[in-house]
Amino acid sequence: MSQADLSIHAQVSRTGATETMTAPTFSVPAKKMAMWLFIIADSATFAGCLVAYGFIRNATPDWPRPFHSITNVAIMTLILLTSSLTMLIGVRSAEQGDKAKAFRFTMITVALGILFAVLHIREWMGMIGEGATLFHNPWGTPLFSSLFFSITGLHLLHVTGGVIALIAVALKYQGGRYNADDLEITGLYWHFVDLVWMFVVPLVYLLNLAH
Amino acid sequence: MMTTAADSKHSTGMGKDLIVYVCLLALAGIQFFIAYQNISTSQMFVRMLSVAVIEAGLALLFFMHLSENRGLKWFVLIFTVAVVFGMQYGWSDSFRLLDGVPWAH
Numbered sequence: 001m002s003q004a005d006l007s008i009h010a011q012v013s014r015t016g017a018t019e020t021m022t023a024p025t026f027s028v029p030a031k032k033m034a035m036w037l038f039i040i041a042d043s044a045t046f047a048g049c050l051v052a053y054g055f056i057r058n059a060t061p062d063w064p065r066p067f068h069s070i071t072n073v074a075i076m077t078l079i080l081l082t083s084s085l086t087m088l089i090g091v092r093s094a095e096q097g098d099k100a101k102a103f104r105f106t107m108i109t110v111a112l113g114i115l116f117a118v119l120h121i122r123e124w125m126g127m128i129g130e131g132a133t134l135f136h137n138p139w140g141t142p143l144f145s146s147l148f149f150s151i152t153g154l155h156l157l158h159v160t161g162g163v164i165a166l167i168a169v170a171l172k173y174q175g176g177r178y179n180a181d182d183l184e185i186t187g188l189y190w191h192f193v194d195l196v197w198m199f200v201v202p203l204v205y206l207l208n209l210a211h
Numbered sequence: 212m213m214t215t216a217a218d219s220k221h222s223t224g225m226g227k228d229l230i231v232y233v234c235l236l237a238l239a240g241i242q243f244f245i246a247y248q249n250i251s252t253s254q255m256f257v258r259m260l261s262v263a264v265i266e267a268g269l270a271l272l273f274f275m276h277l278s279e280n281r282g283l284k285w286f287v288l289i290f291t292v293a294v295v296f297g298m299q300y301g302w303s304d305s306f307r308l309l310d311g312v313p314w315a316h
Binding site for chain 1: 225228242245246249252255256259260262263267274287290294298299302304306
């Protein structure tokens with residue numbers, strides 16, 4: 001029995017009147033709906049950042065193209081996409097009641113998220129080593145560095161938040177305080193972080209590849 | 212008893228997830244391939260963005276299970292598309308900054 005059914009069942013038991021039942025919006029439990037609303041709002045935040053980036057890039061002559069290799073970004077993309085798959089396996093295992101497998105795959109997702117963050121920071125350090133900072137860009141307009149660090153930093157912040165949330169939810173799930181629905185809701189957030197990366201990579205990295 | 216989205220998702224298996232994962236990897240690969248094409252930036256932008264939209268659609272529909280809840284799918288789609296389209300009003304001004312006369316020079 002799902003969380004929504006349990007809540008309705010409890011309501012019926014208390015009131016004894018099935019006519020007064022109100023179905024959850026789109027048949028989605030409240031917590032999951034809240035996550036969807038957050039995802040919609042957050043996608044507007046990222047869209048705003050990427051549109052602002054596009055606007056400035058378009059309006060700036062001689063936009064720098066500093067990236068000579070995309071190997072690191074390709075590996076980061078592979079890691080993040082794979083982490084989405086491991087998250088799915090974790091959620092499906094939780095739905096099937098396999099608690100140990102669900103916890104194991106959630107922690108694999110966490111490990112992949114940490115690996116992504118480490119590679120991201122390593123790439124940042126390389127750029128900082130070449131003289132790029134939030135307010136200085138050795139290849140031309142300082143706006144490039146400002147936008148690069150702001151957009152990738154916002155994404156990295158989301159990855160870090162996701163890793164922390166996954167650890168917290170996985171531990172409470174293993175301890176029996178959270179159920180499969182909670183794991184699925186956190187998984188939704190993780191898939192969203194992956195989805196955003198699909199737009200960040202082409203716009204921020206690949207379009208600025210040196211030819 | 213009421214059927215929720217949480218119940219209906221049991222109908223899909225890991226096979227579909229793996230296919231979607233491979234498709235996403237392939238689409239990401241196409242984006243990297245486009246990056247090395249000898250085409251203009253605007254053409255590159257359109258092609259990469261088109262691939263990214265397909266990737267996002269696959270992730271939303273199958274990884275985030277939107278395909279299993281019609282009402283929620285339209286709710287998310289309409290709100291997100293409306294907001295994203297609403298942000299596009301400024302593009303013409305970015306061209307004015309670059310090419311406009313006489314104040315842009």
